[in-house]
Structures are given as structure tokens and as C-alpha cells.
Amino acid sequence: MAAELTDGIVTLRPWRNDDAAAIVECVDGDAEITIWLDQVPQPYTADDARAFIDGTAVDQETYAVTDADSGRALGSIGLNRPIDGICEIGYWIRADARGQGATTRALVLLSRAALEREGVERVQLRADIENLPSCRVAEKAGFRLEGVLRSAHWNARLDRRQDWAMYSLLPADLA
Secondary structure, eight states: OOOOEEESSSEEEEOOOHHHHHHHHHHHHHHHHHHHTTHHHHHSOOHHHHHHHHHHTEEEEEEEEEETTTTTTEEEEEEEEOBBBBEEEEEOGGGGGGGHHHHHHHHHHHHHHHTSSSSSSSSEEEEEOOOOOHHHHHHHOOOOOEEEEEEEEEEEETEEEEEEEEEEGGGGGGG
């Protein structure tokens, strides 16, 4: 895991134990996170945040997305370890930081860093087709829509199966 990635506007850094309160502030009760990320507990507690921080190193790289100037936690972005040259990436952003480009900047930073690594040939992400902001982030970051994974996941909070848009970014897309 890289210690830090930055573009001067946002900085990605590993989550730290002292970030637990900031994660709770970002996630607890957030309607968008609750709906789209159904595996994130609600209500979200400090114990949940500490478990998230402790578990992030297991099979993925997970970073705090922070404001580069103030260091304020804006969200999270994570990248699974590559399998057959493929990494999957996911993200969330706090409500008051949405629509300002931080998520797109974070996605650009981490996806391009991943594709520069030896053996990584593809970065992919999935988003519910009705989660238009998340789909827009992927497209603004240069990811290509490949298709829709129909009825790919049961989301009990939505009380329906979700169709996921599948996006990818390849090294050739960066040229």
C-alpha cells in the first residue's frame, strides 16, 4: 500500500485508528450510503469504524479520501488485491462533499496508481444503474461502461435485486 497519493486537492492516505470518529460522522445515518452500500451497518458505531479500520489490510488497500489542505476526512476508496491482473475498486463520500469532484479525483489517483503496478491489467467497478452519481464519477474518471450485470445482488434495504453497471479502465485507456 502506498503511504499517500495526492493531486494537491485531495489526498489518499491509509485509515488510522484515530479516524474512527470521522468515519462514524461520515457514514452513520447517511441515506445514500445506507441505500447503495447495504453491507455497511446502520446505525454505524465507533466499534463498526474500528472493525473497518482493522479489517482494511486483509484483502484490500483502503484509503481515507481527505482534503489536501485541511486533512478533513471526506470519504473512502478501496482497491481489492489483484486476481489474474484484475483489481476492483469501490468508494463512498460524505454527504457535504458530494458533487464537488473529490470522489472523481480520488478514483483517478488510485485507479491510475493501480494500473502502473506490475501485473495489473484492469481496474473495474460496479455501481447500481440507478445510482447515477456513482456512475457519473466512474465515467468522469475515464472508466468505460461495459454493460449491465442484471439482477446481480439482493439488496434487502431496497427490497429488490440490483442491476449493476460494470465499468473498467485499462492501461490503453490512459494513453
